[in-house]
Amino acid sequence: MTATLIDGKAIAETLRAGIAREVQRTEAAHGFVPGLAVVLVGENPASQVYVRSKAKQTVEAGMRSVEHKLPDTTSEQELLMLVQALNNDPGIDGILVQLPLPSHINADRVIEAIDPDKDVDGFHPMNAGRLMTGTGGLVPCTPLGSLKLIKSVRSDLAGLNAVVIGRSNIVGKPMAQLLISESCTVTVAHSRTRDLPAMCRSADILVAAVGRPLMVKGDWVKDGAIVIDVGINRVDAPDLGPGKTRLVGDVDFSTAKEHAGAITPVPGGVGPMTIACLLANTLTASYLRRGLVPPAL
Numbered sequence: 001m002t003a004t005l006i007d008g009k010a011i012a013e014t015l016r017a018g019i020a021r022e023v024q025r026t027e028a029a030h031g032f033v034p035g036l037a038v039v040l041v042g043e044n045p046a047s048q049v050y051v052r053s054k055a056k057q058t059v060e061a062g063m064r065s066v067e068h069k070l071p072d073t074t075s076e077q078e079l080l081m082l083v084q085a086l087n088n089d090p091g092i093d094g095i096l097v098q099l100p101l102p103s104h105i106n107a108d109r110v111i112e113a114i115d116p117d118k119d120v121d122g123f124h125p126m127n128a129g130r131l132m133t134g135t136g137g138l139v140p141c142t143p144l145g146s147l148k149l150i151k152s153v154r155s156d157l158a159g160l161n162a163v164v165i166g167r168s169n170i171v172g173k174p175m176a177q178l179l180i181s182e183s184c185t186v187t188v189a190h191s192r193t194r195d196l197p198a199m200c201r202s203a204d205i206l207v208a209a210v211g212r213p214l215m216v217k218g219d220w221v222k223d224g225a226i227v228i229d230v231g232i233n234r235v236d237a238p239d240l241g242p243g244k245t246r247l248v249g250d251v252d253f254s255t256a257k258e259h260a261g262a263i264t265p266v267p268g269g270v271g272p273m274t275i276a277c278l279l280a281n282t283l284t285a286s287y288l289r290r291g292l293v294p295p296a297l
């Protein structure tokens with residue numbers, strides 16, 4: 001069996017185009033343009049790339065993008081004061097503080113300082129609680145995007161067995177919550193799980209969010225399963241030339257595709273959905289803050 005490829009790049013493009021249309025309609029109908037503030041502290045090269053791409057796609061969707069680039073000598077107090085100012089700014093609907101933060105800053109304290117209604121990353125404990133209790137709120141972008149990819153191949157997930165590998169607050173746990181909300185029977189596997197291959201073989205939906213290159217082998221995948229590879233790992237690629245590298249996922253794509261019914265590639269799977277969902281969350285937040293019903297995306 002050879003799996004259907006879930007084209008995250010194309011699905012994200014369609015989502016972004018829908019958001020751009022809604023942003024235009026919002027301005028015409030309600031007279032406001034959603035605004036996203038992205039805060040970057042320090043010089044982490046990967047973070048700089050992410051922030052640039054978030055700002056670019058925000059502007060392309062017709063929203064306002066505000067960037068705050070702070071030196072890595074910024075104190076926690078200074079960062080908290082900026083977050084407070086953005087909380088109070090009526091023109092800002094979404095606040096994203098790019099992680100990781102320098103080690104002298106307590107990331108939990110900063111996340112908790114963000115107004116939960118502007119927390120477009122969905123990391124605030126209030127939004128984690130809302131997700132757990134099924135009472136709305138803003139949902140972390142990567143699991144939200146992963147769910148959209150799963151639903152692009154199958155809309156009704158009720159009763160399916162889902163296995164999520166990874167229990168982080170930003171991917172694994174919210175992913176499990178979303179799948180519970182879809183009436184899946186969910187197992188969360190992690191570094192201490194016994195017989196992970198057997199557990200994976202029970203999964204109709206398998207989500208890998210670990211950070212270990214090519215860990216999930218083809219014979220761990222149930223025939224016909226939907227496989228979502230969240231992992232992004234840079235590995236040496238001597239076949240491309242000396243010193244070259246490439247990105248691979250947590251799933252051994254070449255063998256897994258022989259068993260899966262549908263599978264995401266890396267790159268071009270979950271990655272593009274994450275930023276598209278950040279834009280979706282910003283649009284949603286801009287409506288909810290004004291007491292309006294957000295557009296369905």
Ligand code: NAD
Pocket residue numbers: 142165166167168169170171172189190191192193196209210211212230231232233270271272274
């Ligand atoms: P994390 O390090 O916070 O969590 C990793 C999880 O994997 C942990 O819960 C750990 O228990 C589990 N784990 C580690 N070794 C394991 C093993 N041998 N067997 C089973 N489970 C094991 O990572 P994270 O922030 O959740 O990210 C996971 C991966 O997803 C990383 O590769 C990261 O780069 C990627 N990621 C991608 C996106 C995207 O937009 N595509 C977004 C966020 C994270």
